[in-house]
Amino acid sequence: MTTPAAGAGAGAQSPFRQPKAVWAVAFACVISFMGIGLVDPILPAISEDLHASPSQVTLLFTSYLVVMAVAMLVTGFVSSRIGAKRTLVAGLILIVVFSALAGTSGSISGIIGFRAGWGLGNALFVATSLAVIVASASGGFGGAIIAYEAALGLGIAVGPLLGGLLGDISWRGPFYGVAVLMTIALIATLTLVRPQPAPARRTSLADPLKALRHRGLLIMSLTALCYNWGFFTVLGYAPFPMHLSALRLGLVFTGWGLLVAVFSVFGAPWLQRRFGLARTLYGNLALFAVDVLVIAVFVDSRATLIAAVIVAGVFIGVNNTLTTQAVMMVAPVERPVASAAYGFVRFIGGGLAPYAAGRLAEHTNLHVPFAVGAGAIVLGIAILTAGHRDLAGAERRQAALDAGAARGDRDAGITEAAETGSGSGS
Incomplete structure (x- = not known):
């Protein structure tokens, strides 16, 4: 049974005291995750200017996320051969190139195609960045995840604001803005991130799919697929019934993103310490389902729709942090492999949801x-209940890792975690 005390070690050290390499990668993560919410404020403008239906415009999410999901399967193969730093750099270069090309496009099909290339770059970057932050961070495993989720939350918060401000001038502006900011992130990564040690073995293309044979990882991934379906339905389709300008849409989703950031960094750890991992996840997902149902019932009320979308940031922030921690702990495989397998499954759900929402509405x-x-x-909640034992094991292993880090003995923490969770997830 999961106990509230199990995650207490997560707060032993500040997650904000990190080496420069962590901050360099975290900054790049902020810009990378801007790409998720960046297009929200400009979806209606693109639809109007390029004479595209809402379901066609939602393909900007679908091409980006589905390509990102499939590309996750090759990230470990690439990084284990050319190294984590070079993989980060390759991903950043692709994002710079394809975000700039999306800004130059004159057709909806062109933007959709360039967003797919952007998704490929993001896959190389996102899967590798988490592994680099975990390897480089101080303050324990929990601190590393919180630093990563802080970058994710800030990127999600700033993305819509940037998209709204630049999109109020032209829908092309946000794409050029990301290209410029990612160039800065690329320079920071080249300058501050040291090459990581070579992995003990090279990852094969089949490893992420084989990892999904492990029960705990498969359950967490399928839960995330269902959760992301709800998440990206709200993110990808809610802008249309709001009928707001790009700037006002940007402000709405900035409020949403700020709650994602705050509850990723502060809310999730507190709730885990107070209620335990499993109970927090069950309760959080249930409240998120209620929130999305409120949107479904009151979608014709602009005030209710806006309020429910902003409040959704609370549940998304909590879920992002705790699910990521659980996945990294529950999988008895290397973390880059676990991240790739998990990313593949969850982003498939996120990619298909906005387009399905558009077609259903039509x-x-x-x-x-x-x-x-x-x-x-x-x-997703029903699926998660099948992994209750795996969640309990994940929480014990995380507590052991953080206890070892708090003693200044990372190796002891890892050994302790391995002993605590041996055999779990099979």
């Missing part, structure tokens, strides 16, 4: 896509 009404999103989250 063939039924605005209420149905969000009702389906709420149902997907409830299905």
Whole structure:
């Protein structure tokens, strides 16, 4: 049974006292995750200017996330051969190139294609960045994850604001803005991040798929697929029924993103210490399902829709941090392999949801896509209950790692964690 005290070690050291390499990668993560919310404020403008239907415009999410999901399967193969730093750099270069090209495009199909290239770069960067931060961070495993999620949350918060400000001038502006900022992140990564030690063995292309044979990792990944279906239904389709300008949409999703950031960094650790990992995840997913259901019922009320979208940031922030921690602990494989397998499954859900929402709205009404999103989250809760034992084991291993880091003896913490969780997840 999961106990509230199990995660107490996570707060032993400040997650903000980190080496320069961690901050360099974290800054790049901020810009990278801007790409998720960046296009939200400009979706209606792109739809109007390029004469595209909402479902066509949501393909900007689908091409980006589905390509990112599939590319996750090759990230370990690439990084184990050319090294983590070179993989980060390759990903950043692709993001710079394809975000700039998206800004130059004159057709919806062109932007969709360039977003796919952007997704490839993001896959190389995101899967590797988490592994680099965990390897380089001080303050224990929990501190590393919180630093990563802080970057994710800040990027998600700033992305819509940048998209709204630049998108109010032209829908092309946000794409050029990301290209410039990612160039700065590329320079910081080249300058401050040292090459990581070569892995003990090279990862094969089949390793991430083989990793999904492990029960705990598969359960967490399928839960995340369902959760991301609800998440990206809100993120990808909610801007259309709001009927707001790009700047006002940017402000709405900035409020949402700020709550993601705050609850990723501060809310999730506190809730885990107070209630334990499993109970926090169950309760958080249930409240998120209720929130999306409110959107489904009251989608015609602009005030209710805006409030529910902003409040969703609370549940998304908590879930992002705790699920990432659980995945890294529950999988009895190397962390880059676990991250790639998990990313593949969850981003498939995130990529398909916005386009499905658009098609459902076109063939039924605005209420149905969000009702389906709420149902997907409830299905995720049902799947998660099958992994309750794995969650308990993950929490024990995390506590052991953080206890070792608090003593200044990382190796002891790792050994302790391995002994605590031996055999779990098979």
